[in-house]
Amino acid sequence: MDKTPETAMTGASHETRERVDKSPENFVAGPSYETRERMEKFPENFMAGVSFETREGMGKGPENTTSGASYTARDSISGSDRIELYTGNSRDPLPLPSPADVAFAEDRDRVYPPTGQVILIMASLLVSMFLVALDRMIIATAIPKITDEFRSLSDVGWYASSFMLAGSAPILLFGKIYTFYSPKWLLLGAMGLFEIGNLICGVSPSSKILIVGRAIAGLGAAGIFTGCVVGVQHVLPLQRRPMAMGLFGGVFAVASIIGPLLGGALTDGISWRWCFYVNLPIGGVAMAVLAVVLKLPAPAAAETSLKKKIWQLDPVGTICFIPGISCILLALQWGGNQYPWNDGRIIALFVVGALLIIAFVCVQIWLQDGATVPPRIIKKRSVASGFCFSLCVGASLIVCVLYLAIYFQSVKGVSAVQSGIDTIPLLFATSFGAIVGGGSVSRFGYYAPFMLAGPPIMAVGAGLLTTFHVNTPPSQWIGYQIIFGLGCGICMQQPSVAAQRVLSRKDIAIGSALMMFAQQLSGSVFVPIAQSIFQNRLVHTLSAIPGVDIKAIVDVGATDLRRIVPPAQVDGVLKAFNDALVATFFVVTVASVLALLPALTVEWLSVKVKKDTAGGEKIPMGDMGA
Numbered sequence: 001m002d003k004t005p006e007t008a009m010t011g012a013s014h015e016t017r018e019r020v021d022k023s024p025e026n027f028v029a030g031p032s033y034e035t036r037e038r039m040e041k042f043p044e045n046f047m048a049g050v051s052f053e054t055r056e057g058m059g060k061g062p063e064n065t066t067s068g069a070s071y072t073a074r075d076s077i078s079g080s081d082r083i084e085l086y087t088g089n090s091r092d093p094l095p096l097p098s099p100a101d102v103a104f105a106e107d108r109d110r111v112y113p114p115t116g117q118v119i120l121i122m123a124s125l126l127v128s129m130f131l132v133a134l135d136r137m138i139i140a141t142a143i144p145k146i147t148d149e150f151r152s153l154s155d156v157g158w159y160a161s162s163f164m165l166a167g168s169a170p171i172l173l174f175g176k177i178y179t180f181y182s183p184k185w186l187l188l189g190a191m192g193l194f195e196i197g198n199l200i201c202g203v204s205p206s207s208k209i210l211i212v213g214r215a216i217a218g219l220g221a222a223g224i225f226t227g228c229v230v231g232v233q234h235v236l237p238l239q240r241r242p243m244a245m246g247l248f249g250g251v252f253a254v255a256s257i258i259g260p261l262l263g264g265a266l267t268d269g270i271s272w273r274w275c276f277y278v279n280l281p282i283g284g285v286a287m288a289v290l291a292v293v294l295k296l297p298a299p300a301a302a303e304t305s306l307k308k309k310i311w312q313l314d315p316v317g318t319i320c321f322i323p324g325i326s327c328i329l330l331a332l333q334w335g336g337n338q339y340p341w342n343d344g345r346i347i348a349l350f351v352v353g354a355l356l357i358i359a360f361v362c363v364q365i366w367l368q369d370g371a372t373v374p375p376r377i378i379k380k381r382s383v384a385s386g387f388c389f390s391l392c393v394g395a396s397l398i399v400c401v402l403y404l405a406i407y408f409q410s411v412k413g414v415s416a417v418q419s420g421i422d423t424i425p426l427l428f429a430t431s432f433g434a435i436v437g438g439g440s441v442s443r444f445g446y447y448a449p450f451m452l453a454g455p456p457i458m459a460v461g462a463g464l465l466t467t468f469h470v471n472t473p474p475s476q477w478i479g480y481q482i483i484f485g486l487g488c489g490i491c492m493q494q495p496s497v498a499a500q501r502v503l504s505r506k507d508i509a510i511g512s513a514l515m516m517f518a519q520q521l522s523g524s525v526f527v528p529i530a531q532s533i534f535q536n537r538l539v540h541t542l543s544a545i546p547g548v549d550i551k552a553i554v555d556v557g558a559t560d561l562r563r564i565v566p567p568a569q570v571d572g573v574l575k576a577f578n579d580a581l582v583a584t585f586f587v588v589t590v591a592s593v594l595a596l597l598p599a600l601t602v603e604w605l606s607v608k609v610k611k612d613t614a615g616g617e618k619i620p621m622g623d624m625g626a
């Protein structure tokens with residue numbers, strides 16, 4: 001190095017060059033946390049933390065020792081620096097590396113936990129995701145008993161919407177926060193918040209306190225959503241992450257099956273309060289395991305001053321976004337239910353929400369890399385496509401699940417618990433498809449084929465659901481659910497895989513938060529649309545039946561339909577309900593078809609780490625953000 005310092009410094013950052021000028025013998029200046037650990041264990045193998053390409057280059061040309069600078073050195077390279085890395089005698093500088101190359105390079109260099117720790121960590125993360133999904137659905141069959149105790153029928157909408165609002169609006173903010181603070185302690189904090197919210201719900205003396213508890217639990221759930229994905233990218237290599245994402249999807253679907261059934265059993269057998277208490281011991285064990293076993297490096301921004309961190313969290317954008325999205329979601333929740341769509345309050349919520357979202361977009365463009373959602377991330381084709389894809393697939397699934405349950409309760413005349421059992425084929429197929437899809441991507445590498453295959457299969461299944469009639473036999477409604485569920489399962493988690501594939505490590509939290517937000521937002525947007533179509537079609541069809549009390553039928557709900565309708569009119573009313581529900585399945589079909597459009601634009605990239613080729617080829621390296 002002393003003889004050819006200008007060659008040795010090829011591709012090194014300014015900080016690295018300064019350190020080598022002072023101590024040229026320390027050519028691995030600034031090793032990463034993982035590298036230092038390995039050097040302490042194996043001091044003779046002082047190059048253990050250097051990438052494969054660097055070792056190859058040093059073997060052929062030892063004068064190029066610092067071209068494979070450590071994580072710290074590479075992190076300090078700005079996006080505009082021109083990086084040169086050689087494995088032969090070529091003197092041509094490399095073009096700027098792509099994020100895809102960055103992902104491969106960092107995956108080769110990173111040290112992951114041993115298998116035993118990975119199993120414990122993944123089990124705890126899956127349990128955390130299971131509890132969040134369970135909490136969304138378990139309250140459905142408990143609401144009648146809650147309203148009986150609190151005399152709070154007018155608050156029913158808030159029991160669900162408070163959790164949904166608090167669980168949707170802050171997701172993007174959590175994505176930003178995870179880039180500045182310890183992911184481990186943020187995840188544990190979110191889990192603690194979720195547990196506190198459920199404890200408040202369990203001991204609540206009034207309906208208002210219950211709503212507050214649901215909101216606190218929803219806020220914790222938003223942090224858990226993002227934290228679980230961030231945890232996965234720290235403990236599993238890129239190639240194995242699709243399987244983990246498939247497991248998350250499967251667990252989410254299973255919890256959606258068990259939720260209403262468990263809620264009904266606990267409510268009838270013990271008390272509705274145990275729908276919330278059940279989370280406490282299970283979540284506590286998961287927190288304890290993660291606190292002991294999970295060891296994550298501090299993010300690169302951890303040493304930034306508190307004042308700078310606050311400004312980097314984009315407070316102006318947050319002030320615009322959270323109230324803005326809350327206004328829009330409230331308008332969608334209340335419109336057509338508590339208030340007419342043309343009510344001044346609904347219009348005002350839409351207008352204020354739209355203005356705040358426009359202001360948020362302007363702030364993001366102005367702040368660029370300091371924004372909650374940096375434009376450079378959303379401009380990536382696979383991220384933008386994945387966001388739209390998640391929106392469509394999430395909408396298809398939630399609308400299908402909700403209105404299938406109504407079909408079984410109203411048209412088939414079964415109980416709420418039995419309707420949950422009758423939707424098991426859909427959710428079991430979704431879980432199975434998610435695991436198969438994730439495992440296949442880990443095995444073969446490419447996620448784009450599954451994003452292309454899923455929507456057509458979903459569209460076929462949803463199209464078959466539109467053929468439902470009053471006497472549809474079990475063989476058909478079971479088979480149609482399985483087709484739709486398999487299509488949904490194999491593709492629903494792939495956008496998160498795509499985001500991890502094209503983004504550098506420091507951006508994965510934000511990219512994953514975008515996909516989670518799209519899935520949460522989909523239900524809030526499409527369910528009111530489906531409900532409006534259902535109600536309008538139902539009222540229109542019922543109006544053609546002489547002597548039917550339309551208001552009484554609409555107000556009574558699905559389970560008591562046969563009790564208030566005269567026997568002579570039951571057949572006509574059931575057909576009206578069936579026709580209205582079929583109209584909602586057309587919404588599912590359209591959303592499934594629309595999901596194919598962003599799938600066509602996603603990049604065809606593999607998550608499998610490529611083997612390096614020998615001889616004179618340039619191996620691109622890039623930012624290795626923690």
